[in-house]
Amino acid sequence: MKSLTAYVIxxxxxxxxxxxxxxxxMDSTDQRFAYRxxxxxxxxxxxxxxxxxSAFSATWDGRRGKDAIRxxxxxxxxxxxxxxxxxxxxxxxxxxxxxTEPGVECSSPVL
Numbered sequence: 001m002k003s004l005t006a007y008v009i010x011x012x013x014x015x016x017x018x019x020x021x022x023x024x025x026m027d028s029t030d031q032r033f034a035y036r037x038x039x040x041x042x043x044x045x046x047x048x049x050x051x052x053x054s055a056f057s058a059t060w061d062g063r064r065g066k067d068a069i070r071x072x073x074x075x076x077x078x079x080x081x082x083x084x085x086x087x088x089x090x091x092x093x094x095x096x097x098x099x100t101e102p103g104v105e106c107s108s109p110v111l
Contacts, residue, residue: 004048005099012095019049050094052080060088 008014021044026034034040054077059070066083069090073079084091 003101004046006096007099008096010095013053014094014096015051015053017049017051019044019047021045021047050092052092054078054080056080058090062088 004016006014006016023034023044026032026040054073056071056073056077056079058072058079058081061068061070064086066086068086069083069088071079071081071083071090081090081092083089
C-alpha cells in the first residue's frame with residue numbers, strides 16, 4: 001500500500017508511521033510462533049503503526065469483569081485505553097477514519 005489517509009475527528013492529534021513487517025516481540029516467541037497468527041501477519045502487511053498519544057500502565061488481576069483491569073496514566077493525561085469488554089481486553093479508541101487506495105482492503109490496526 002502506497003498511501004493511507006487518516007481523517008482526524010474532533011481536533012485530536014493522531015501520529016502514524018510506517019511499520020516493519022517483522023517485529024522483535026514476534027521474533028522472540030518460541031519458533032517465531034507469533035508469525036503463524038494470520039490476523040497479525042495481515043495487519044503487519046499493511047505497514048502502518050498508530051502511536052500511543054500518552055504513557056499508561058494496565059494491570060489485569062485475572063478476573064472476568066471490566067473492573068479487573070487497573071489502568072493508570074500520568075497526571076494530567078487521559079489513558080488511551082479502557083476496559084470495555086472484560087476478560088483482560090483493552091480497547092483503544094482511534095479518533096479518525098481511514099481511507100486506503102482504491103482496491104486495497106483494510107484490517108484492524110495492531111498497536
